[in-house]
Amino acid sequence: xxxxxxxxxxxxxxxxxxxxxxxxxxxxxxxxxxxxxxxxxxxxxxxxxxxxxxxxxxxxxxxxxxxxxxxxxxxxxxxxxxxxxxxxxxxxxxxxxxxxxxxxxxxxxxxxxxxxxxxxxxxxxxxxxxxxxxxxxxxxxxxxxxxxxxxxxxxxxxxxxxxxxxxxxxxxxxxxxxxxxxxxxxxxxxxxxxxxxxxxxxxxxxxxxxxxxxxxxxxxxxxxxxxxxxxxxxxxxxxxxxxxxxxxxxxxxxxxxxxxxxxxxxxxxxxxxxxxxxxxxxxxxxxxxxxxxxxxxxxxxxxxxxxxxxxxxxxxxxxxxxxxxxxxxxxxxxxxxxxxxxxxxxxxxxxxxxxxxxxxxxxxxxxxxxxxxxxxxxxxxxxxxxxxxxxxxxx
Amino acid sequence: xxxxxxxxxxxxxxxxxxxxxxxxxxxxxxxxxxxxxxxxxxxxxxxxxxxxxxxxxxxxxxxxxxxxxxxxxxxxxxxxxxxxxxxxxxxxxxxxxxxxxxxxxxxxxxxxxxxxxxxxxxxxxxxxxxxxxxxxxxxxxxxxxxxxxxxxxxxxxxxxxxxxxxxxxxxxxxxxxxxxxxxxxxxxxxxxxxxxxxxxxxxxxxxxxxxxxxxxxxxxxxxxxxxxxxxxxxxxxxxxxxxxxxxxxxxxxxxxxxxxxxxxxxxxxxxxxxxxxxxxxxxxxxxxxxxxxxxxxxxxxxxxxxxxxxxxxxxxxxxxxxxxxxxxxxxxxxxxxxxxxxxxxxxxxxxxxxxxxxxxxxxxxxxxxxxxxxxxxxxxxxxxxxxxxxxxxxx
Numbered sequence: 001x002x003x004x005x006x007x008x009x010x011x012x013x014x015x016x017x018x019x020x021x022x023x024x025x026x027x028x029x030x031x032x033x034x035x036x037x038x039x040x041x042x043x044x045x046x047x048x049x050x051x052x053x054x055x056x057x058x059x060x061x062x063x064x065x066x067x068x069x070x071x072x073x074x075x076x077x078x079x080x081x082x083x084x085x086x087x088x089x090x091x092x093x094x095x096x097x098x099x100x101x102x103x104x105x106x107x108x109x110x111x112x113x114x115x116x117x118x119x120x121x122x123x124x125x126x127x128x129x130x131x132x133x134x135x136x137x138x139x140x141x142x143x144x145x146x147x148x149x150x151x152x153x154x155x156x157x158x159x160x161x162x163x164x165x166x167x168x169x170x171x172x173x174x175x176x177x178x179x180x181x182x183x184x185x186x187x188x189x190x191x192x193x194x195x196x197x198x199x200x201x202x203x204x205x206x207x208x209x210x211x212x213x214x215x216x217x218x219x220x221x222x223x224x225x226x227x228x229x230x231x232x233x234x235x236x237x238x239x240x241x242x243x244x245x246x247x248x249x250x251x252x253x254x255x256x257x258x259x260x261x262x263x264x265x266x267x268x269x270x271x272x273x274x275x276x277x278x279x280x281x282x283x284x285x286x287x288x289x290x291x292x293x294x295x296x297x298x299x300x301x302x303x304x305x306x307x308x309x310x311x312x313x314x315x316x317x318x319x320x321x322x323x324x325x326x327x328x329x330x331x332x333x334x335x336x337x338x339x340x341x342x343x344x345x346x347x348x349x350x351x352x353x354x355x356x357x358x359x360x361x362x363x364x365x366x367x368x369x370x371x372x373x374x375x376x377x378x379x380x381x382x383x384x385x386x387x388x389x390x391x392x393x394x395x
Numbered sequence: 396x397x398x399x400x401x402x403x404x405x406x407x408x409x410x411x412x413x414x415x416x417x418x419x420x421x422x423x424x425x426x427x428x429x430x431x432x433x434x435x436x437x438x439x440x441x442x443x444x445x446x447x448x449x450x451x452x453x454x455x456x457x458x459x460x461x462x463x464x465x466x467x468x469x470x471x472x473x474x475x476x477x478x479x480x481x482x483x484x485x486x487x488x489x490x491x492x493x494x495x496x497x498x499x500x501x502x503x504x505x506x507x508x509x510x511x512x513x514x515x516x517x518x519x520x521x522x523x524x525x526x527x528x529x530x531x532x533x534x535x536x537x538x539x540x541x542x543x544x545x546x547x548x549x550x551x552x553x554x555x556x557x558x559x560x561x562x563x564x565x566x567x568x569x570x571x572x573x574x575x576x577x578x579x580x581x582x583x584x585x586x587x588x589x590x591x592x593x594x595x596x597x598x599x600x601x602x603x604x605x606x607x608x609x610x611x612x613x614x615x616x617x618x619x620x621x622x623x624x625x626x627x628x629x630x631x632x633x634x635x636x637x638x639x640x641x642x643x644x645x646x647x648x649x650x651x652x653x654x655x656x657x658x659x660x661x662x663x664x665x666x667x668x669x670x671x672x673x674x675x676x677x678x679x680x681x682x683x684x685x686x687x688x689x690x691x692x693x694x695x696x697x698x699x700x701x702x703x704x705x706x707x708x709x710x711x712x713x714x715x716x717x718x719x720x721x722x723x724x725x726x727x728x729x730x731x732x733x734x735x736x737x738x739x740x741x742x743x744x745x746x747x748x749x750x751x752x753x754x755x756x757x758x759x760x761x762x763x764x765x766x767x768x769x770x771x772x773x774x775x776x777x778x779x780x781x782x783x784x785x786x787x788x789x790x
Contacts, residue, residue: 001638002621002645004411009404012565015608016399170407213410214617214645222613226397243396250397250609 005213007261008170011138011149011177013253017242020139020180023052023093024059030135031090034063037080037104039096043141046186052095068096071156071164071275071282072103077117081110093137095183097195098145098154098282101138105174106153106167108136121155121165131171138174141183143234143248144195144283146202146256148177154282162276173260179253181245193235193351196248197287200227200347202255204294206262208314209377216262217314221321223254228322235351263377267293270387273372280359287353291344292390298337300380311379315340357395366391400608402656403565406533406544406572408648412637415534415575418447418488419454425530426485429458432475432499434491438536441581447490463491466551466559466670466677467498472512476505488532490578492590493540493549493677496533500569501548501562503531516550516560526566533569536578538629538643539590539678541597541651543572549677557671568655574648576640588630588746591643592682595622595742597650599689601657603709604772611657612709616716618649623717630746658772662688665782668767675754682748686739687785693732695775706774710735752790761786 014022027034034056043049056063066080089111094104110117112132119125138148147153151173152166187195206212207220230247238244270293271285298315301308316333319340347353361369370387409417422429429451438444451458461475484506489499505512507527514520533543542548546568547561582590601607602615625642633639665688666680693710696703711728714735742748756764765782 002410002641004414005408007405007408007410009407010402012404013400013402013610015397015402019399214621215408215614215649218613218617219610222609226609246397254610 589678
């Protein structure tokens with residue numbers, strides 16, 4: 001029986017190498033005054049940003065660039081939103097990694113408001129955002145967060161009293177996502193690895209999510225089909241191969257669509273407090289605990305007996321997908337489950353995803369992290385001691 | 396290599412038995428004055444329409460019912476649009492089969508205009524619709540056209556100078572689709588059969604379409620996975636089984652999403668001129684020629700040699716899906732292709748899909764039909780004589 005489900009809208013998607021060129025005709029549909037949020041990224045080094053700037057000038061489009069360094073903080077979003085509140089901005093564009101596309105999303109949503117984003121953050125503020133925003137186009141330059149297709153912007157306050165929380169509304173899904181794999185070619189191997197592992201984590205967590213539905217299942221499976229063969233090459237000897245980058249860009253885009261509709265699990269539930277308290281890239285957190293958390297989920301599902309069977313079967317299907325015999329589900333369930341775990345461990349090793357201790361996280365920090373962790377839509381209930389075990393194995 | 400592709404927005408989807416109840420809180424998001432387009436359907440007989448009417452009154456919502464009989468004609472749409480043009484309608488709702496949901500879509504798009512829909516129909520008028528419309532919620536009561544997720548409304552002028560053409564714009568995709576399988580339970584077997592074959596045809600044609608992309612592939616495959624086991628039961632001894640109706644409703648919804656983004660093929664290319672010149676339900680046309688047209692496509696793809704391989708493989712994948720060994724793709728390609736054709740022929744027979752002659756179409760009409768047929772995004776080029784052969788075999 002298909003479970004009841006809601007599926008939010010998705011952005012208009014323009015996918016393919018060179019499709020950035022479509023931006024200019026799109027802008028004219030919205031107006032003449034554009035705010036462009038960019039990162040301190042490889043986009044500048046590659047000369048792409050100069051090219052964009054020149055074309056905008058030629059086309060007589062008024063534009064302002066906003067530089068974003070690192071994950072967007074409440075004060076950064078507030079400052080930009082206030083500065084441009086009465087400037088008749090017709091369109092916001094975010095070109096960059098997940099932090100940049102999230103920053104653009106948050107700015108587009110906060111320009112029409114009069115107060116701080118703090119008031120609207122889940123679990124922090126008391127107000128609910130009404131979805132009113134300036135139209136927003138997201139253009140990712142990494143294959144990671146899928147932010148170009150999600151309805152939330154992650155805002156971070158880093159430090160002892162830090163948090164990592166979302167501004168969320170169905171209407172914050174970008175109006176358009178231009179996914180141009182050419183923009184990802186200059187992404188360095190370590191960033192490609194962390195982002196790629198984040199995308200795969202998002203796909204796997206939404207695939208086994210307690211809120212999954214047939215649409216998210218079909219899409220997540222499709223996303224993993226493309227990522228599985230492209231992840232390692234994209235981070236090594238084929239980083240300039242447009243076919244490989246296209247597969248990663250597709251998987252990442254899809255991961256945004258599936259997480260927006262099926263939610264995530266314990267890996268992202270642990271990643272929030274870790275990211276709020278330590279300076280560690282989000283993709284690295286996800287990537288480094290992916291195999292351990294998956295192992296724990298499978299162990300606990302196996303203990304559940306018949307109730308855990310559906311989720312175990314889903315994990316096994318992905319194990320089969322990752323093996324050399326993707327369609328041979330006749331193989332023993334446990335063989336496929338162990339293939340899944342081994343492959344994830346192997347990726348973690350090959351892609352040099354560092355242990356948490358490398359980022360200053362010690363055994364003493366684990367309790368505090370687990371205290372703030374959320375299960376989200378994890379397919380199985382985990383106790384605090386299970387979460388502690390996951391983290392201890394990756395310290 | 397993933398081909399470049401665009402994917403339009405999809406409606407906000409609310410799926411599940413009993414979800415019609417969500418309509419009332421949704422209406423309040425749009426306003427207080429609602430135009431409700433309904434058909435001469437089983438919805439009335441089942442008492443559901445009285446129930447809706449009572450709830451709307453209780454909630455003090457102003458509403459007007461518009462009755463649609465048969466496929467919407469230009470004059471019907473013009474008349475309704477004119478009548479309600481200055482009545483401050485906040486929302487249009489279409490509850491019914493494909494004709495009704497298409498009529499609602501067209502009315503919502505024509506209320507803001509001042510002239511006839513004729514001017515905006517593809518291949519008939521000279522104007523292009525700009526997408527401006529009254530917000531629109533589509534609620535299907537059959538599992539067939541997937542109109543609740545498409546960007547076009549099919550408008551029919553039946554007769555010797557007749558046509559069957561689309562009003563089309565990305566923005567005409569309904570704002571919300573409420574897909575409640577309970578509304579389909581009262582759908583009679585012959586309608587369920589014709590609609591179900593239409594939905595499957597749309598999924599198969601968009602799956603093998605020359606414009607297919609990984610998203611439409613994943614979705615179409617998922618849709619066919621659900622329809623394959625539900626089609627026959629939904630039209631026979633399990634027509635009241637909500638699980639079966641949910642599978643059909645899901646497949647139909649998905650078929651709208653895939654056809655809106657990947658397009659269709661020769662079956663729909665032939666169905667347009669047939670539907671324009673003869674009184675025959677659209678689903679019956681698709682259903683009755685589905686097996687023959689698929690056989691012809693496969694024959695012509697086989698003649699192409701290596702160029703036809705990708706599409707043949709896709710047809711074979713669906714043959715494997717329809718067989719008892721869905722995941723055994725190791726089987727010979729030709730075995731799977733023949734399973735596909737045999738299953739489609741079998742469905743046509745079991746579901747009593749009549750031959751075209753039953754609707755007054757004779758050998759003498761074939762040339763005229765083929766003259767006006769379009770290949771659309773068929774995976775292989777067909778000559779006029781190939782199309783004639785398809786139709787001759789179903790006269």
